[in-house]
Amino acid sequence: MATIPITKRGAEQLKQELHRLKTVERPAVINAIAEARAQGDLSENAEYEAAKDRQGFIEGRILEIEGKLSAAQVIDPSALDAGGRVVFGATVELADEDSGEAVRYQIVGEDEADLKHGLINVSSPIARALIGKEEGDTAEVQAPGGVRRYEVVSVSYV
Numbered sequence: 001m002a003t004i005p006i007t008k009r010g011a012e013q014l015k016q017e018l019h020r021l022k023t024v025e026r027p028a029v030i031n032a033i034a035e036a037r038a039q040g041d042l043s044e045n046a047e048y049e050a051a052k053d054r055q056g057f058i059e060g061r062i063l064e065i066e067g068k069l070s071a072a073q074v075i076d077p078s079a080l081d082a083g084g085r086v087v088f089g090a091t092v093e094l095a096d097e098d099s100g101e102a103v104r105y106q107i108v109g110e111d112e113a114d115l116k117h118g119l120i121n122v123s124s125p126i127a128r129a130l131i132g133k134e135e136g137d138t139a140e141v142q143a144p145g146g147v148r149r150y151e152v153v154s155v156s157y158v
Helices: 008-038 046-071 125-130
Strands: 004-007 072-075 091-096 102-108 119-121 138-143 146-156
Touching (some): 004 008, 004 102, 008 046, 008 072, 046 072, 119 125, 125 138
Parallel strands (some): 004 072, 102 119
Antiparallel strands (some): 091 102, 138 146
């Protein structure tokens, strides 16, 4: 199985979600199923069906998280020394060459990506265009509105 890159922060978030699912969500849904069973006829019991569906979702998510954590390659961006090159975990400050607008992104794993917080997926078009670049380089990104050009202003590992 291929390893999945994930930052230290992302791995901690997955571990916290796994803990919550196992200690809070799973026992709650088991109680909901028991209460629904106590009401009698299960064939027409909507609460029972909803609780069973919820249980299936929770168990599936637990398996998914456990699988991701077992295949995870945890990378601590602050321990990286890539010589100023853009790599997984790097925080990159960019300037749009057309508008001059400055943006800041950290390249993270799929589960951590959140554009509103400046976290972009390593497999996104902009991240793929940035990997390997250094300060002063220009990255061309194929966007829905056409090709966008970004200058790499700075690269940091935080």
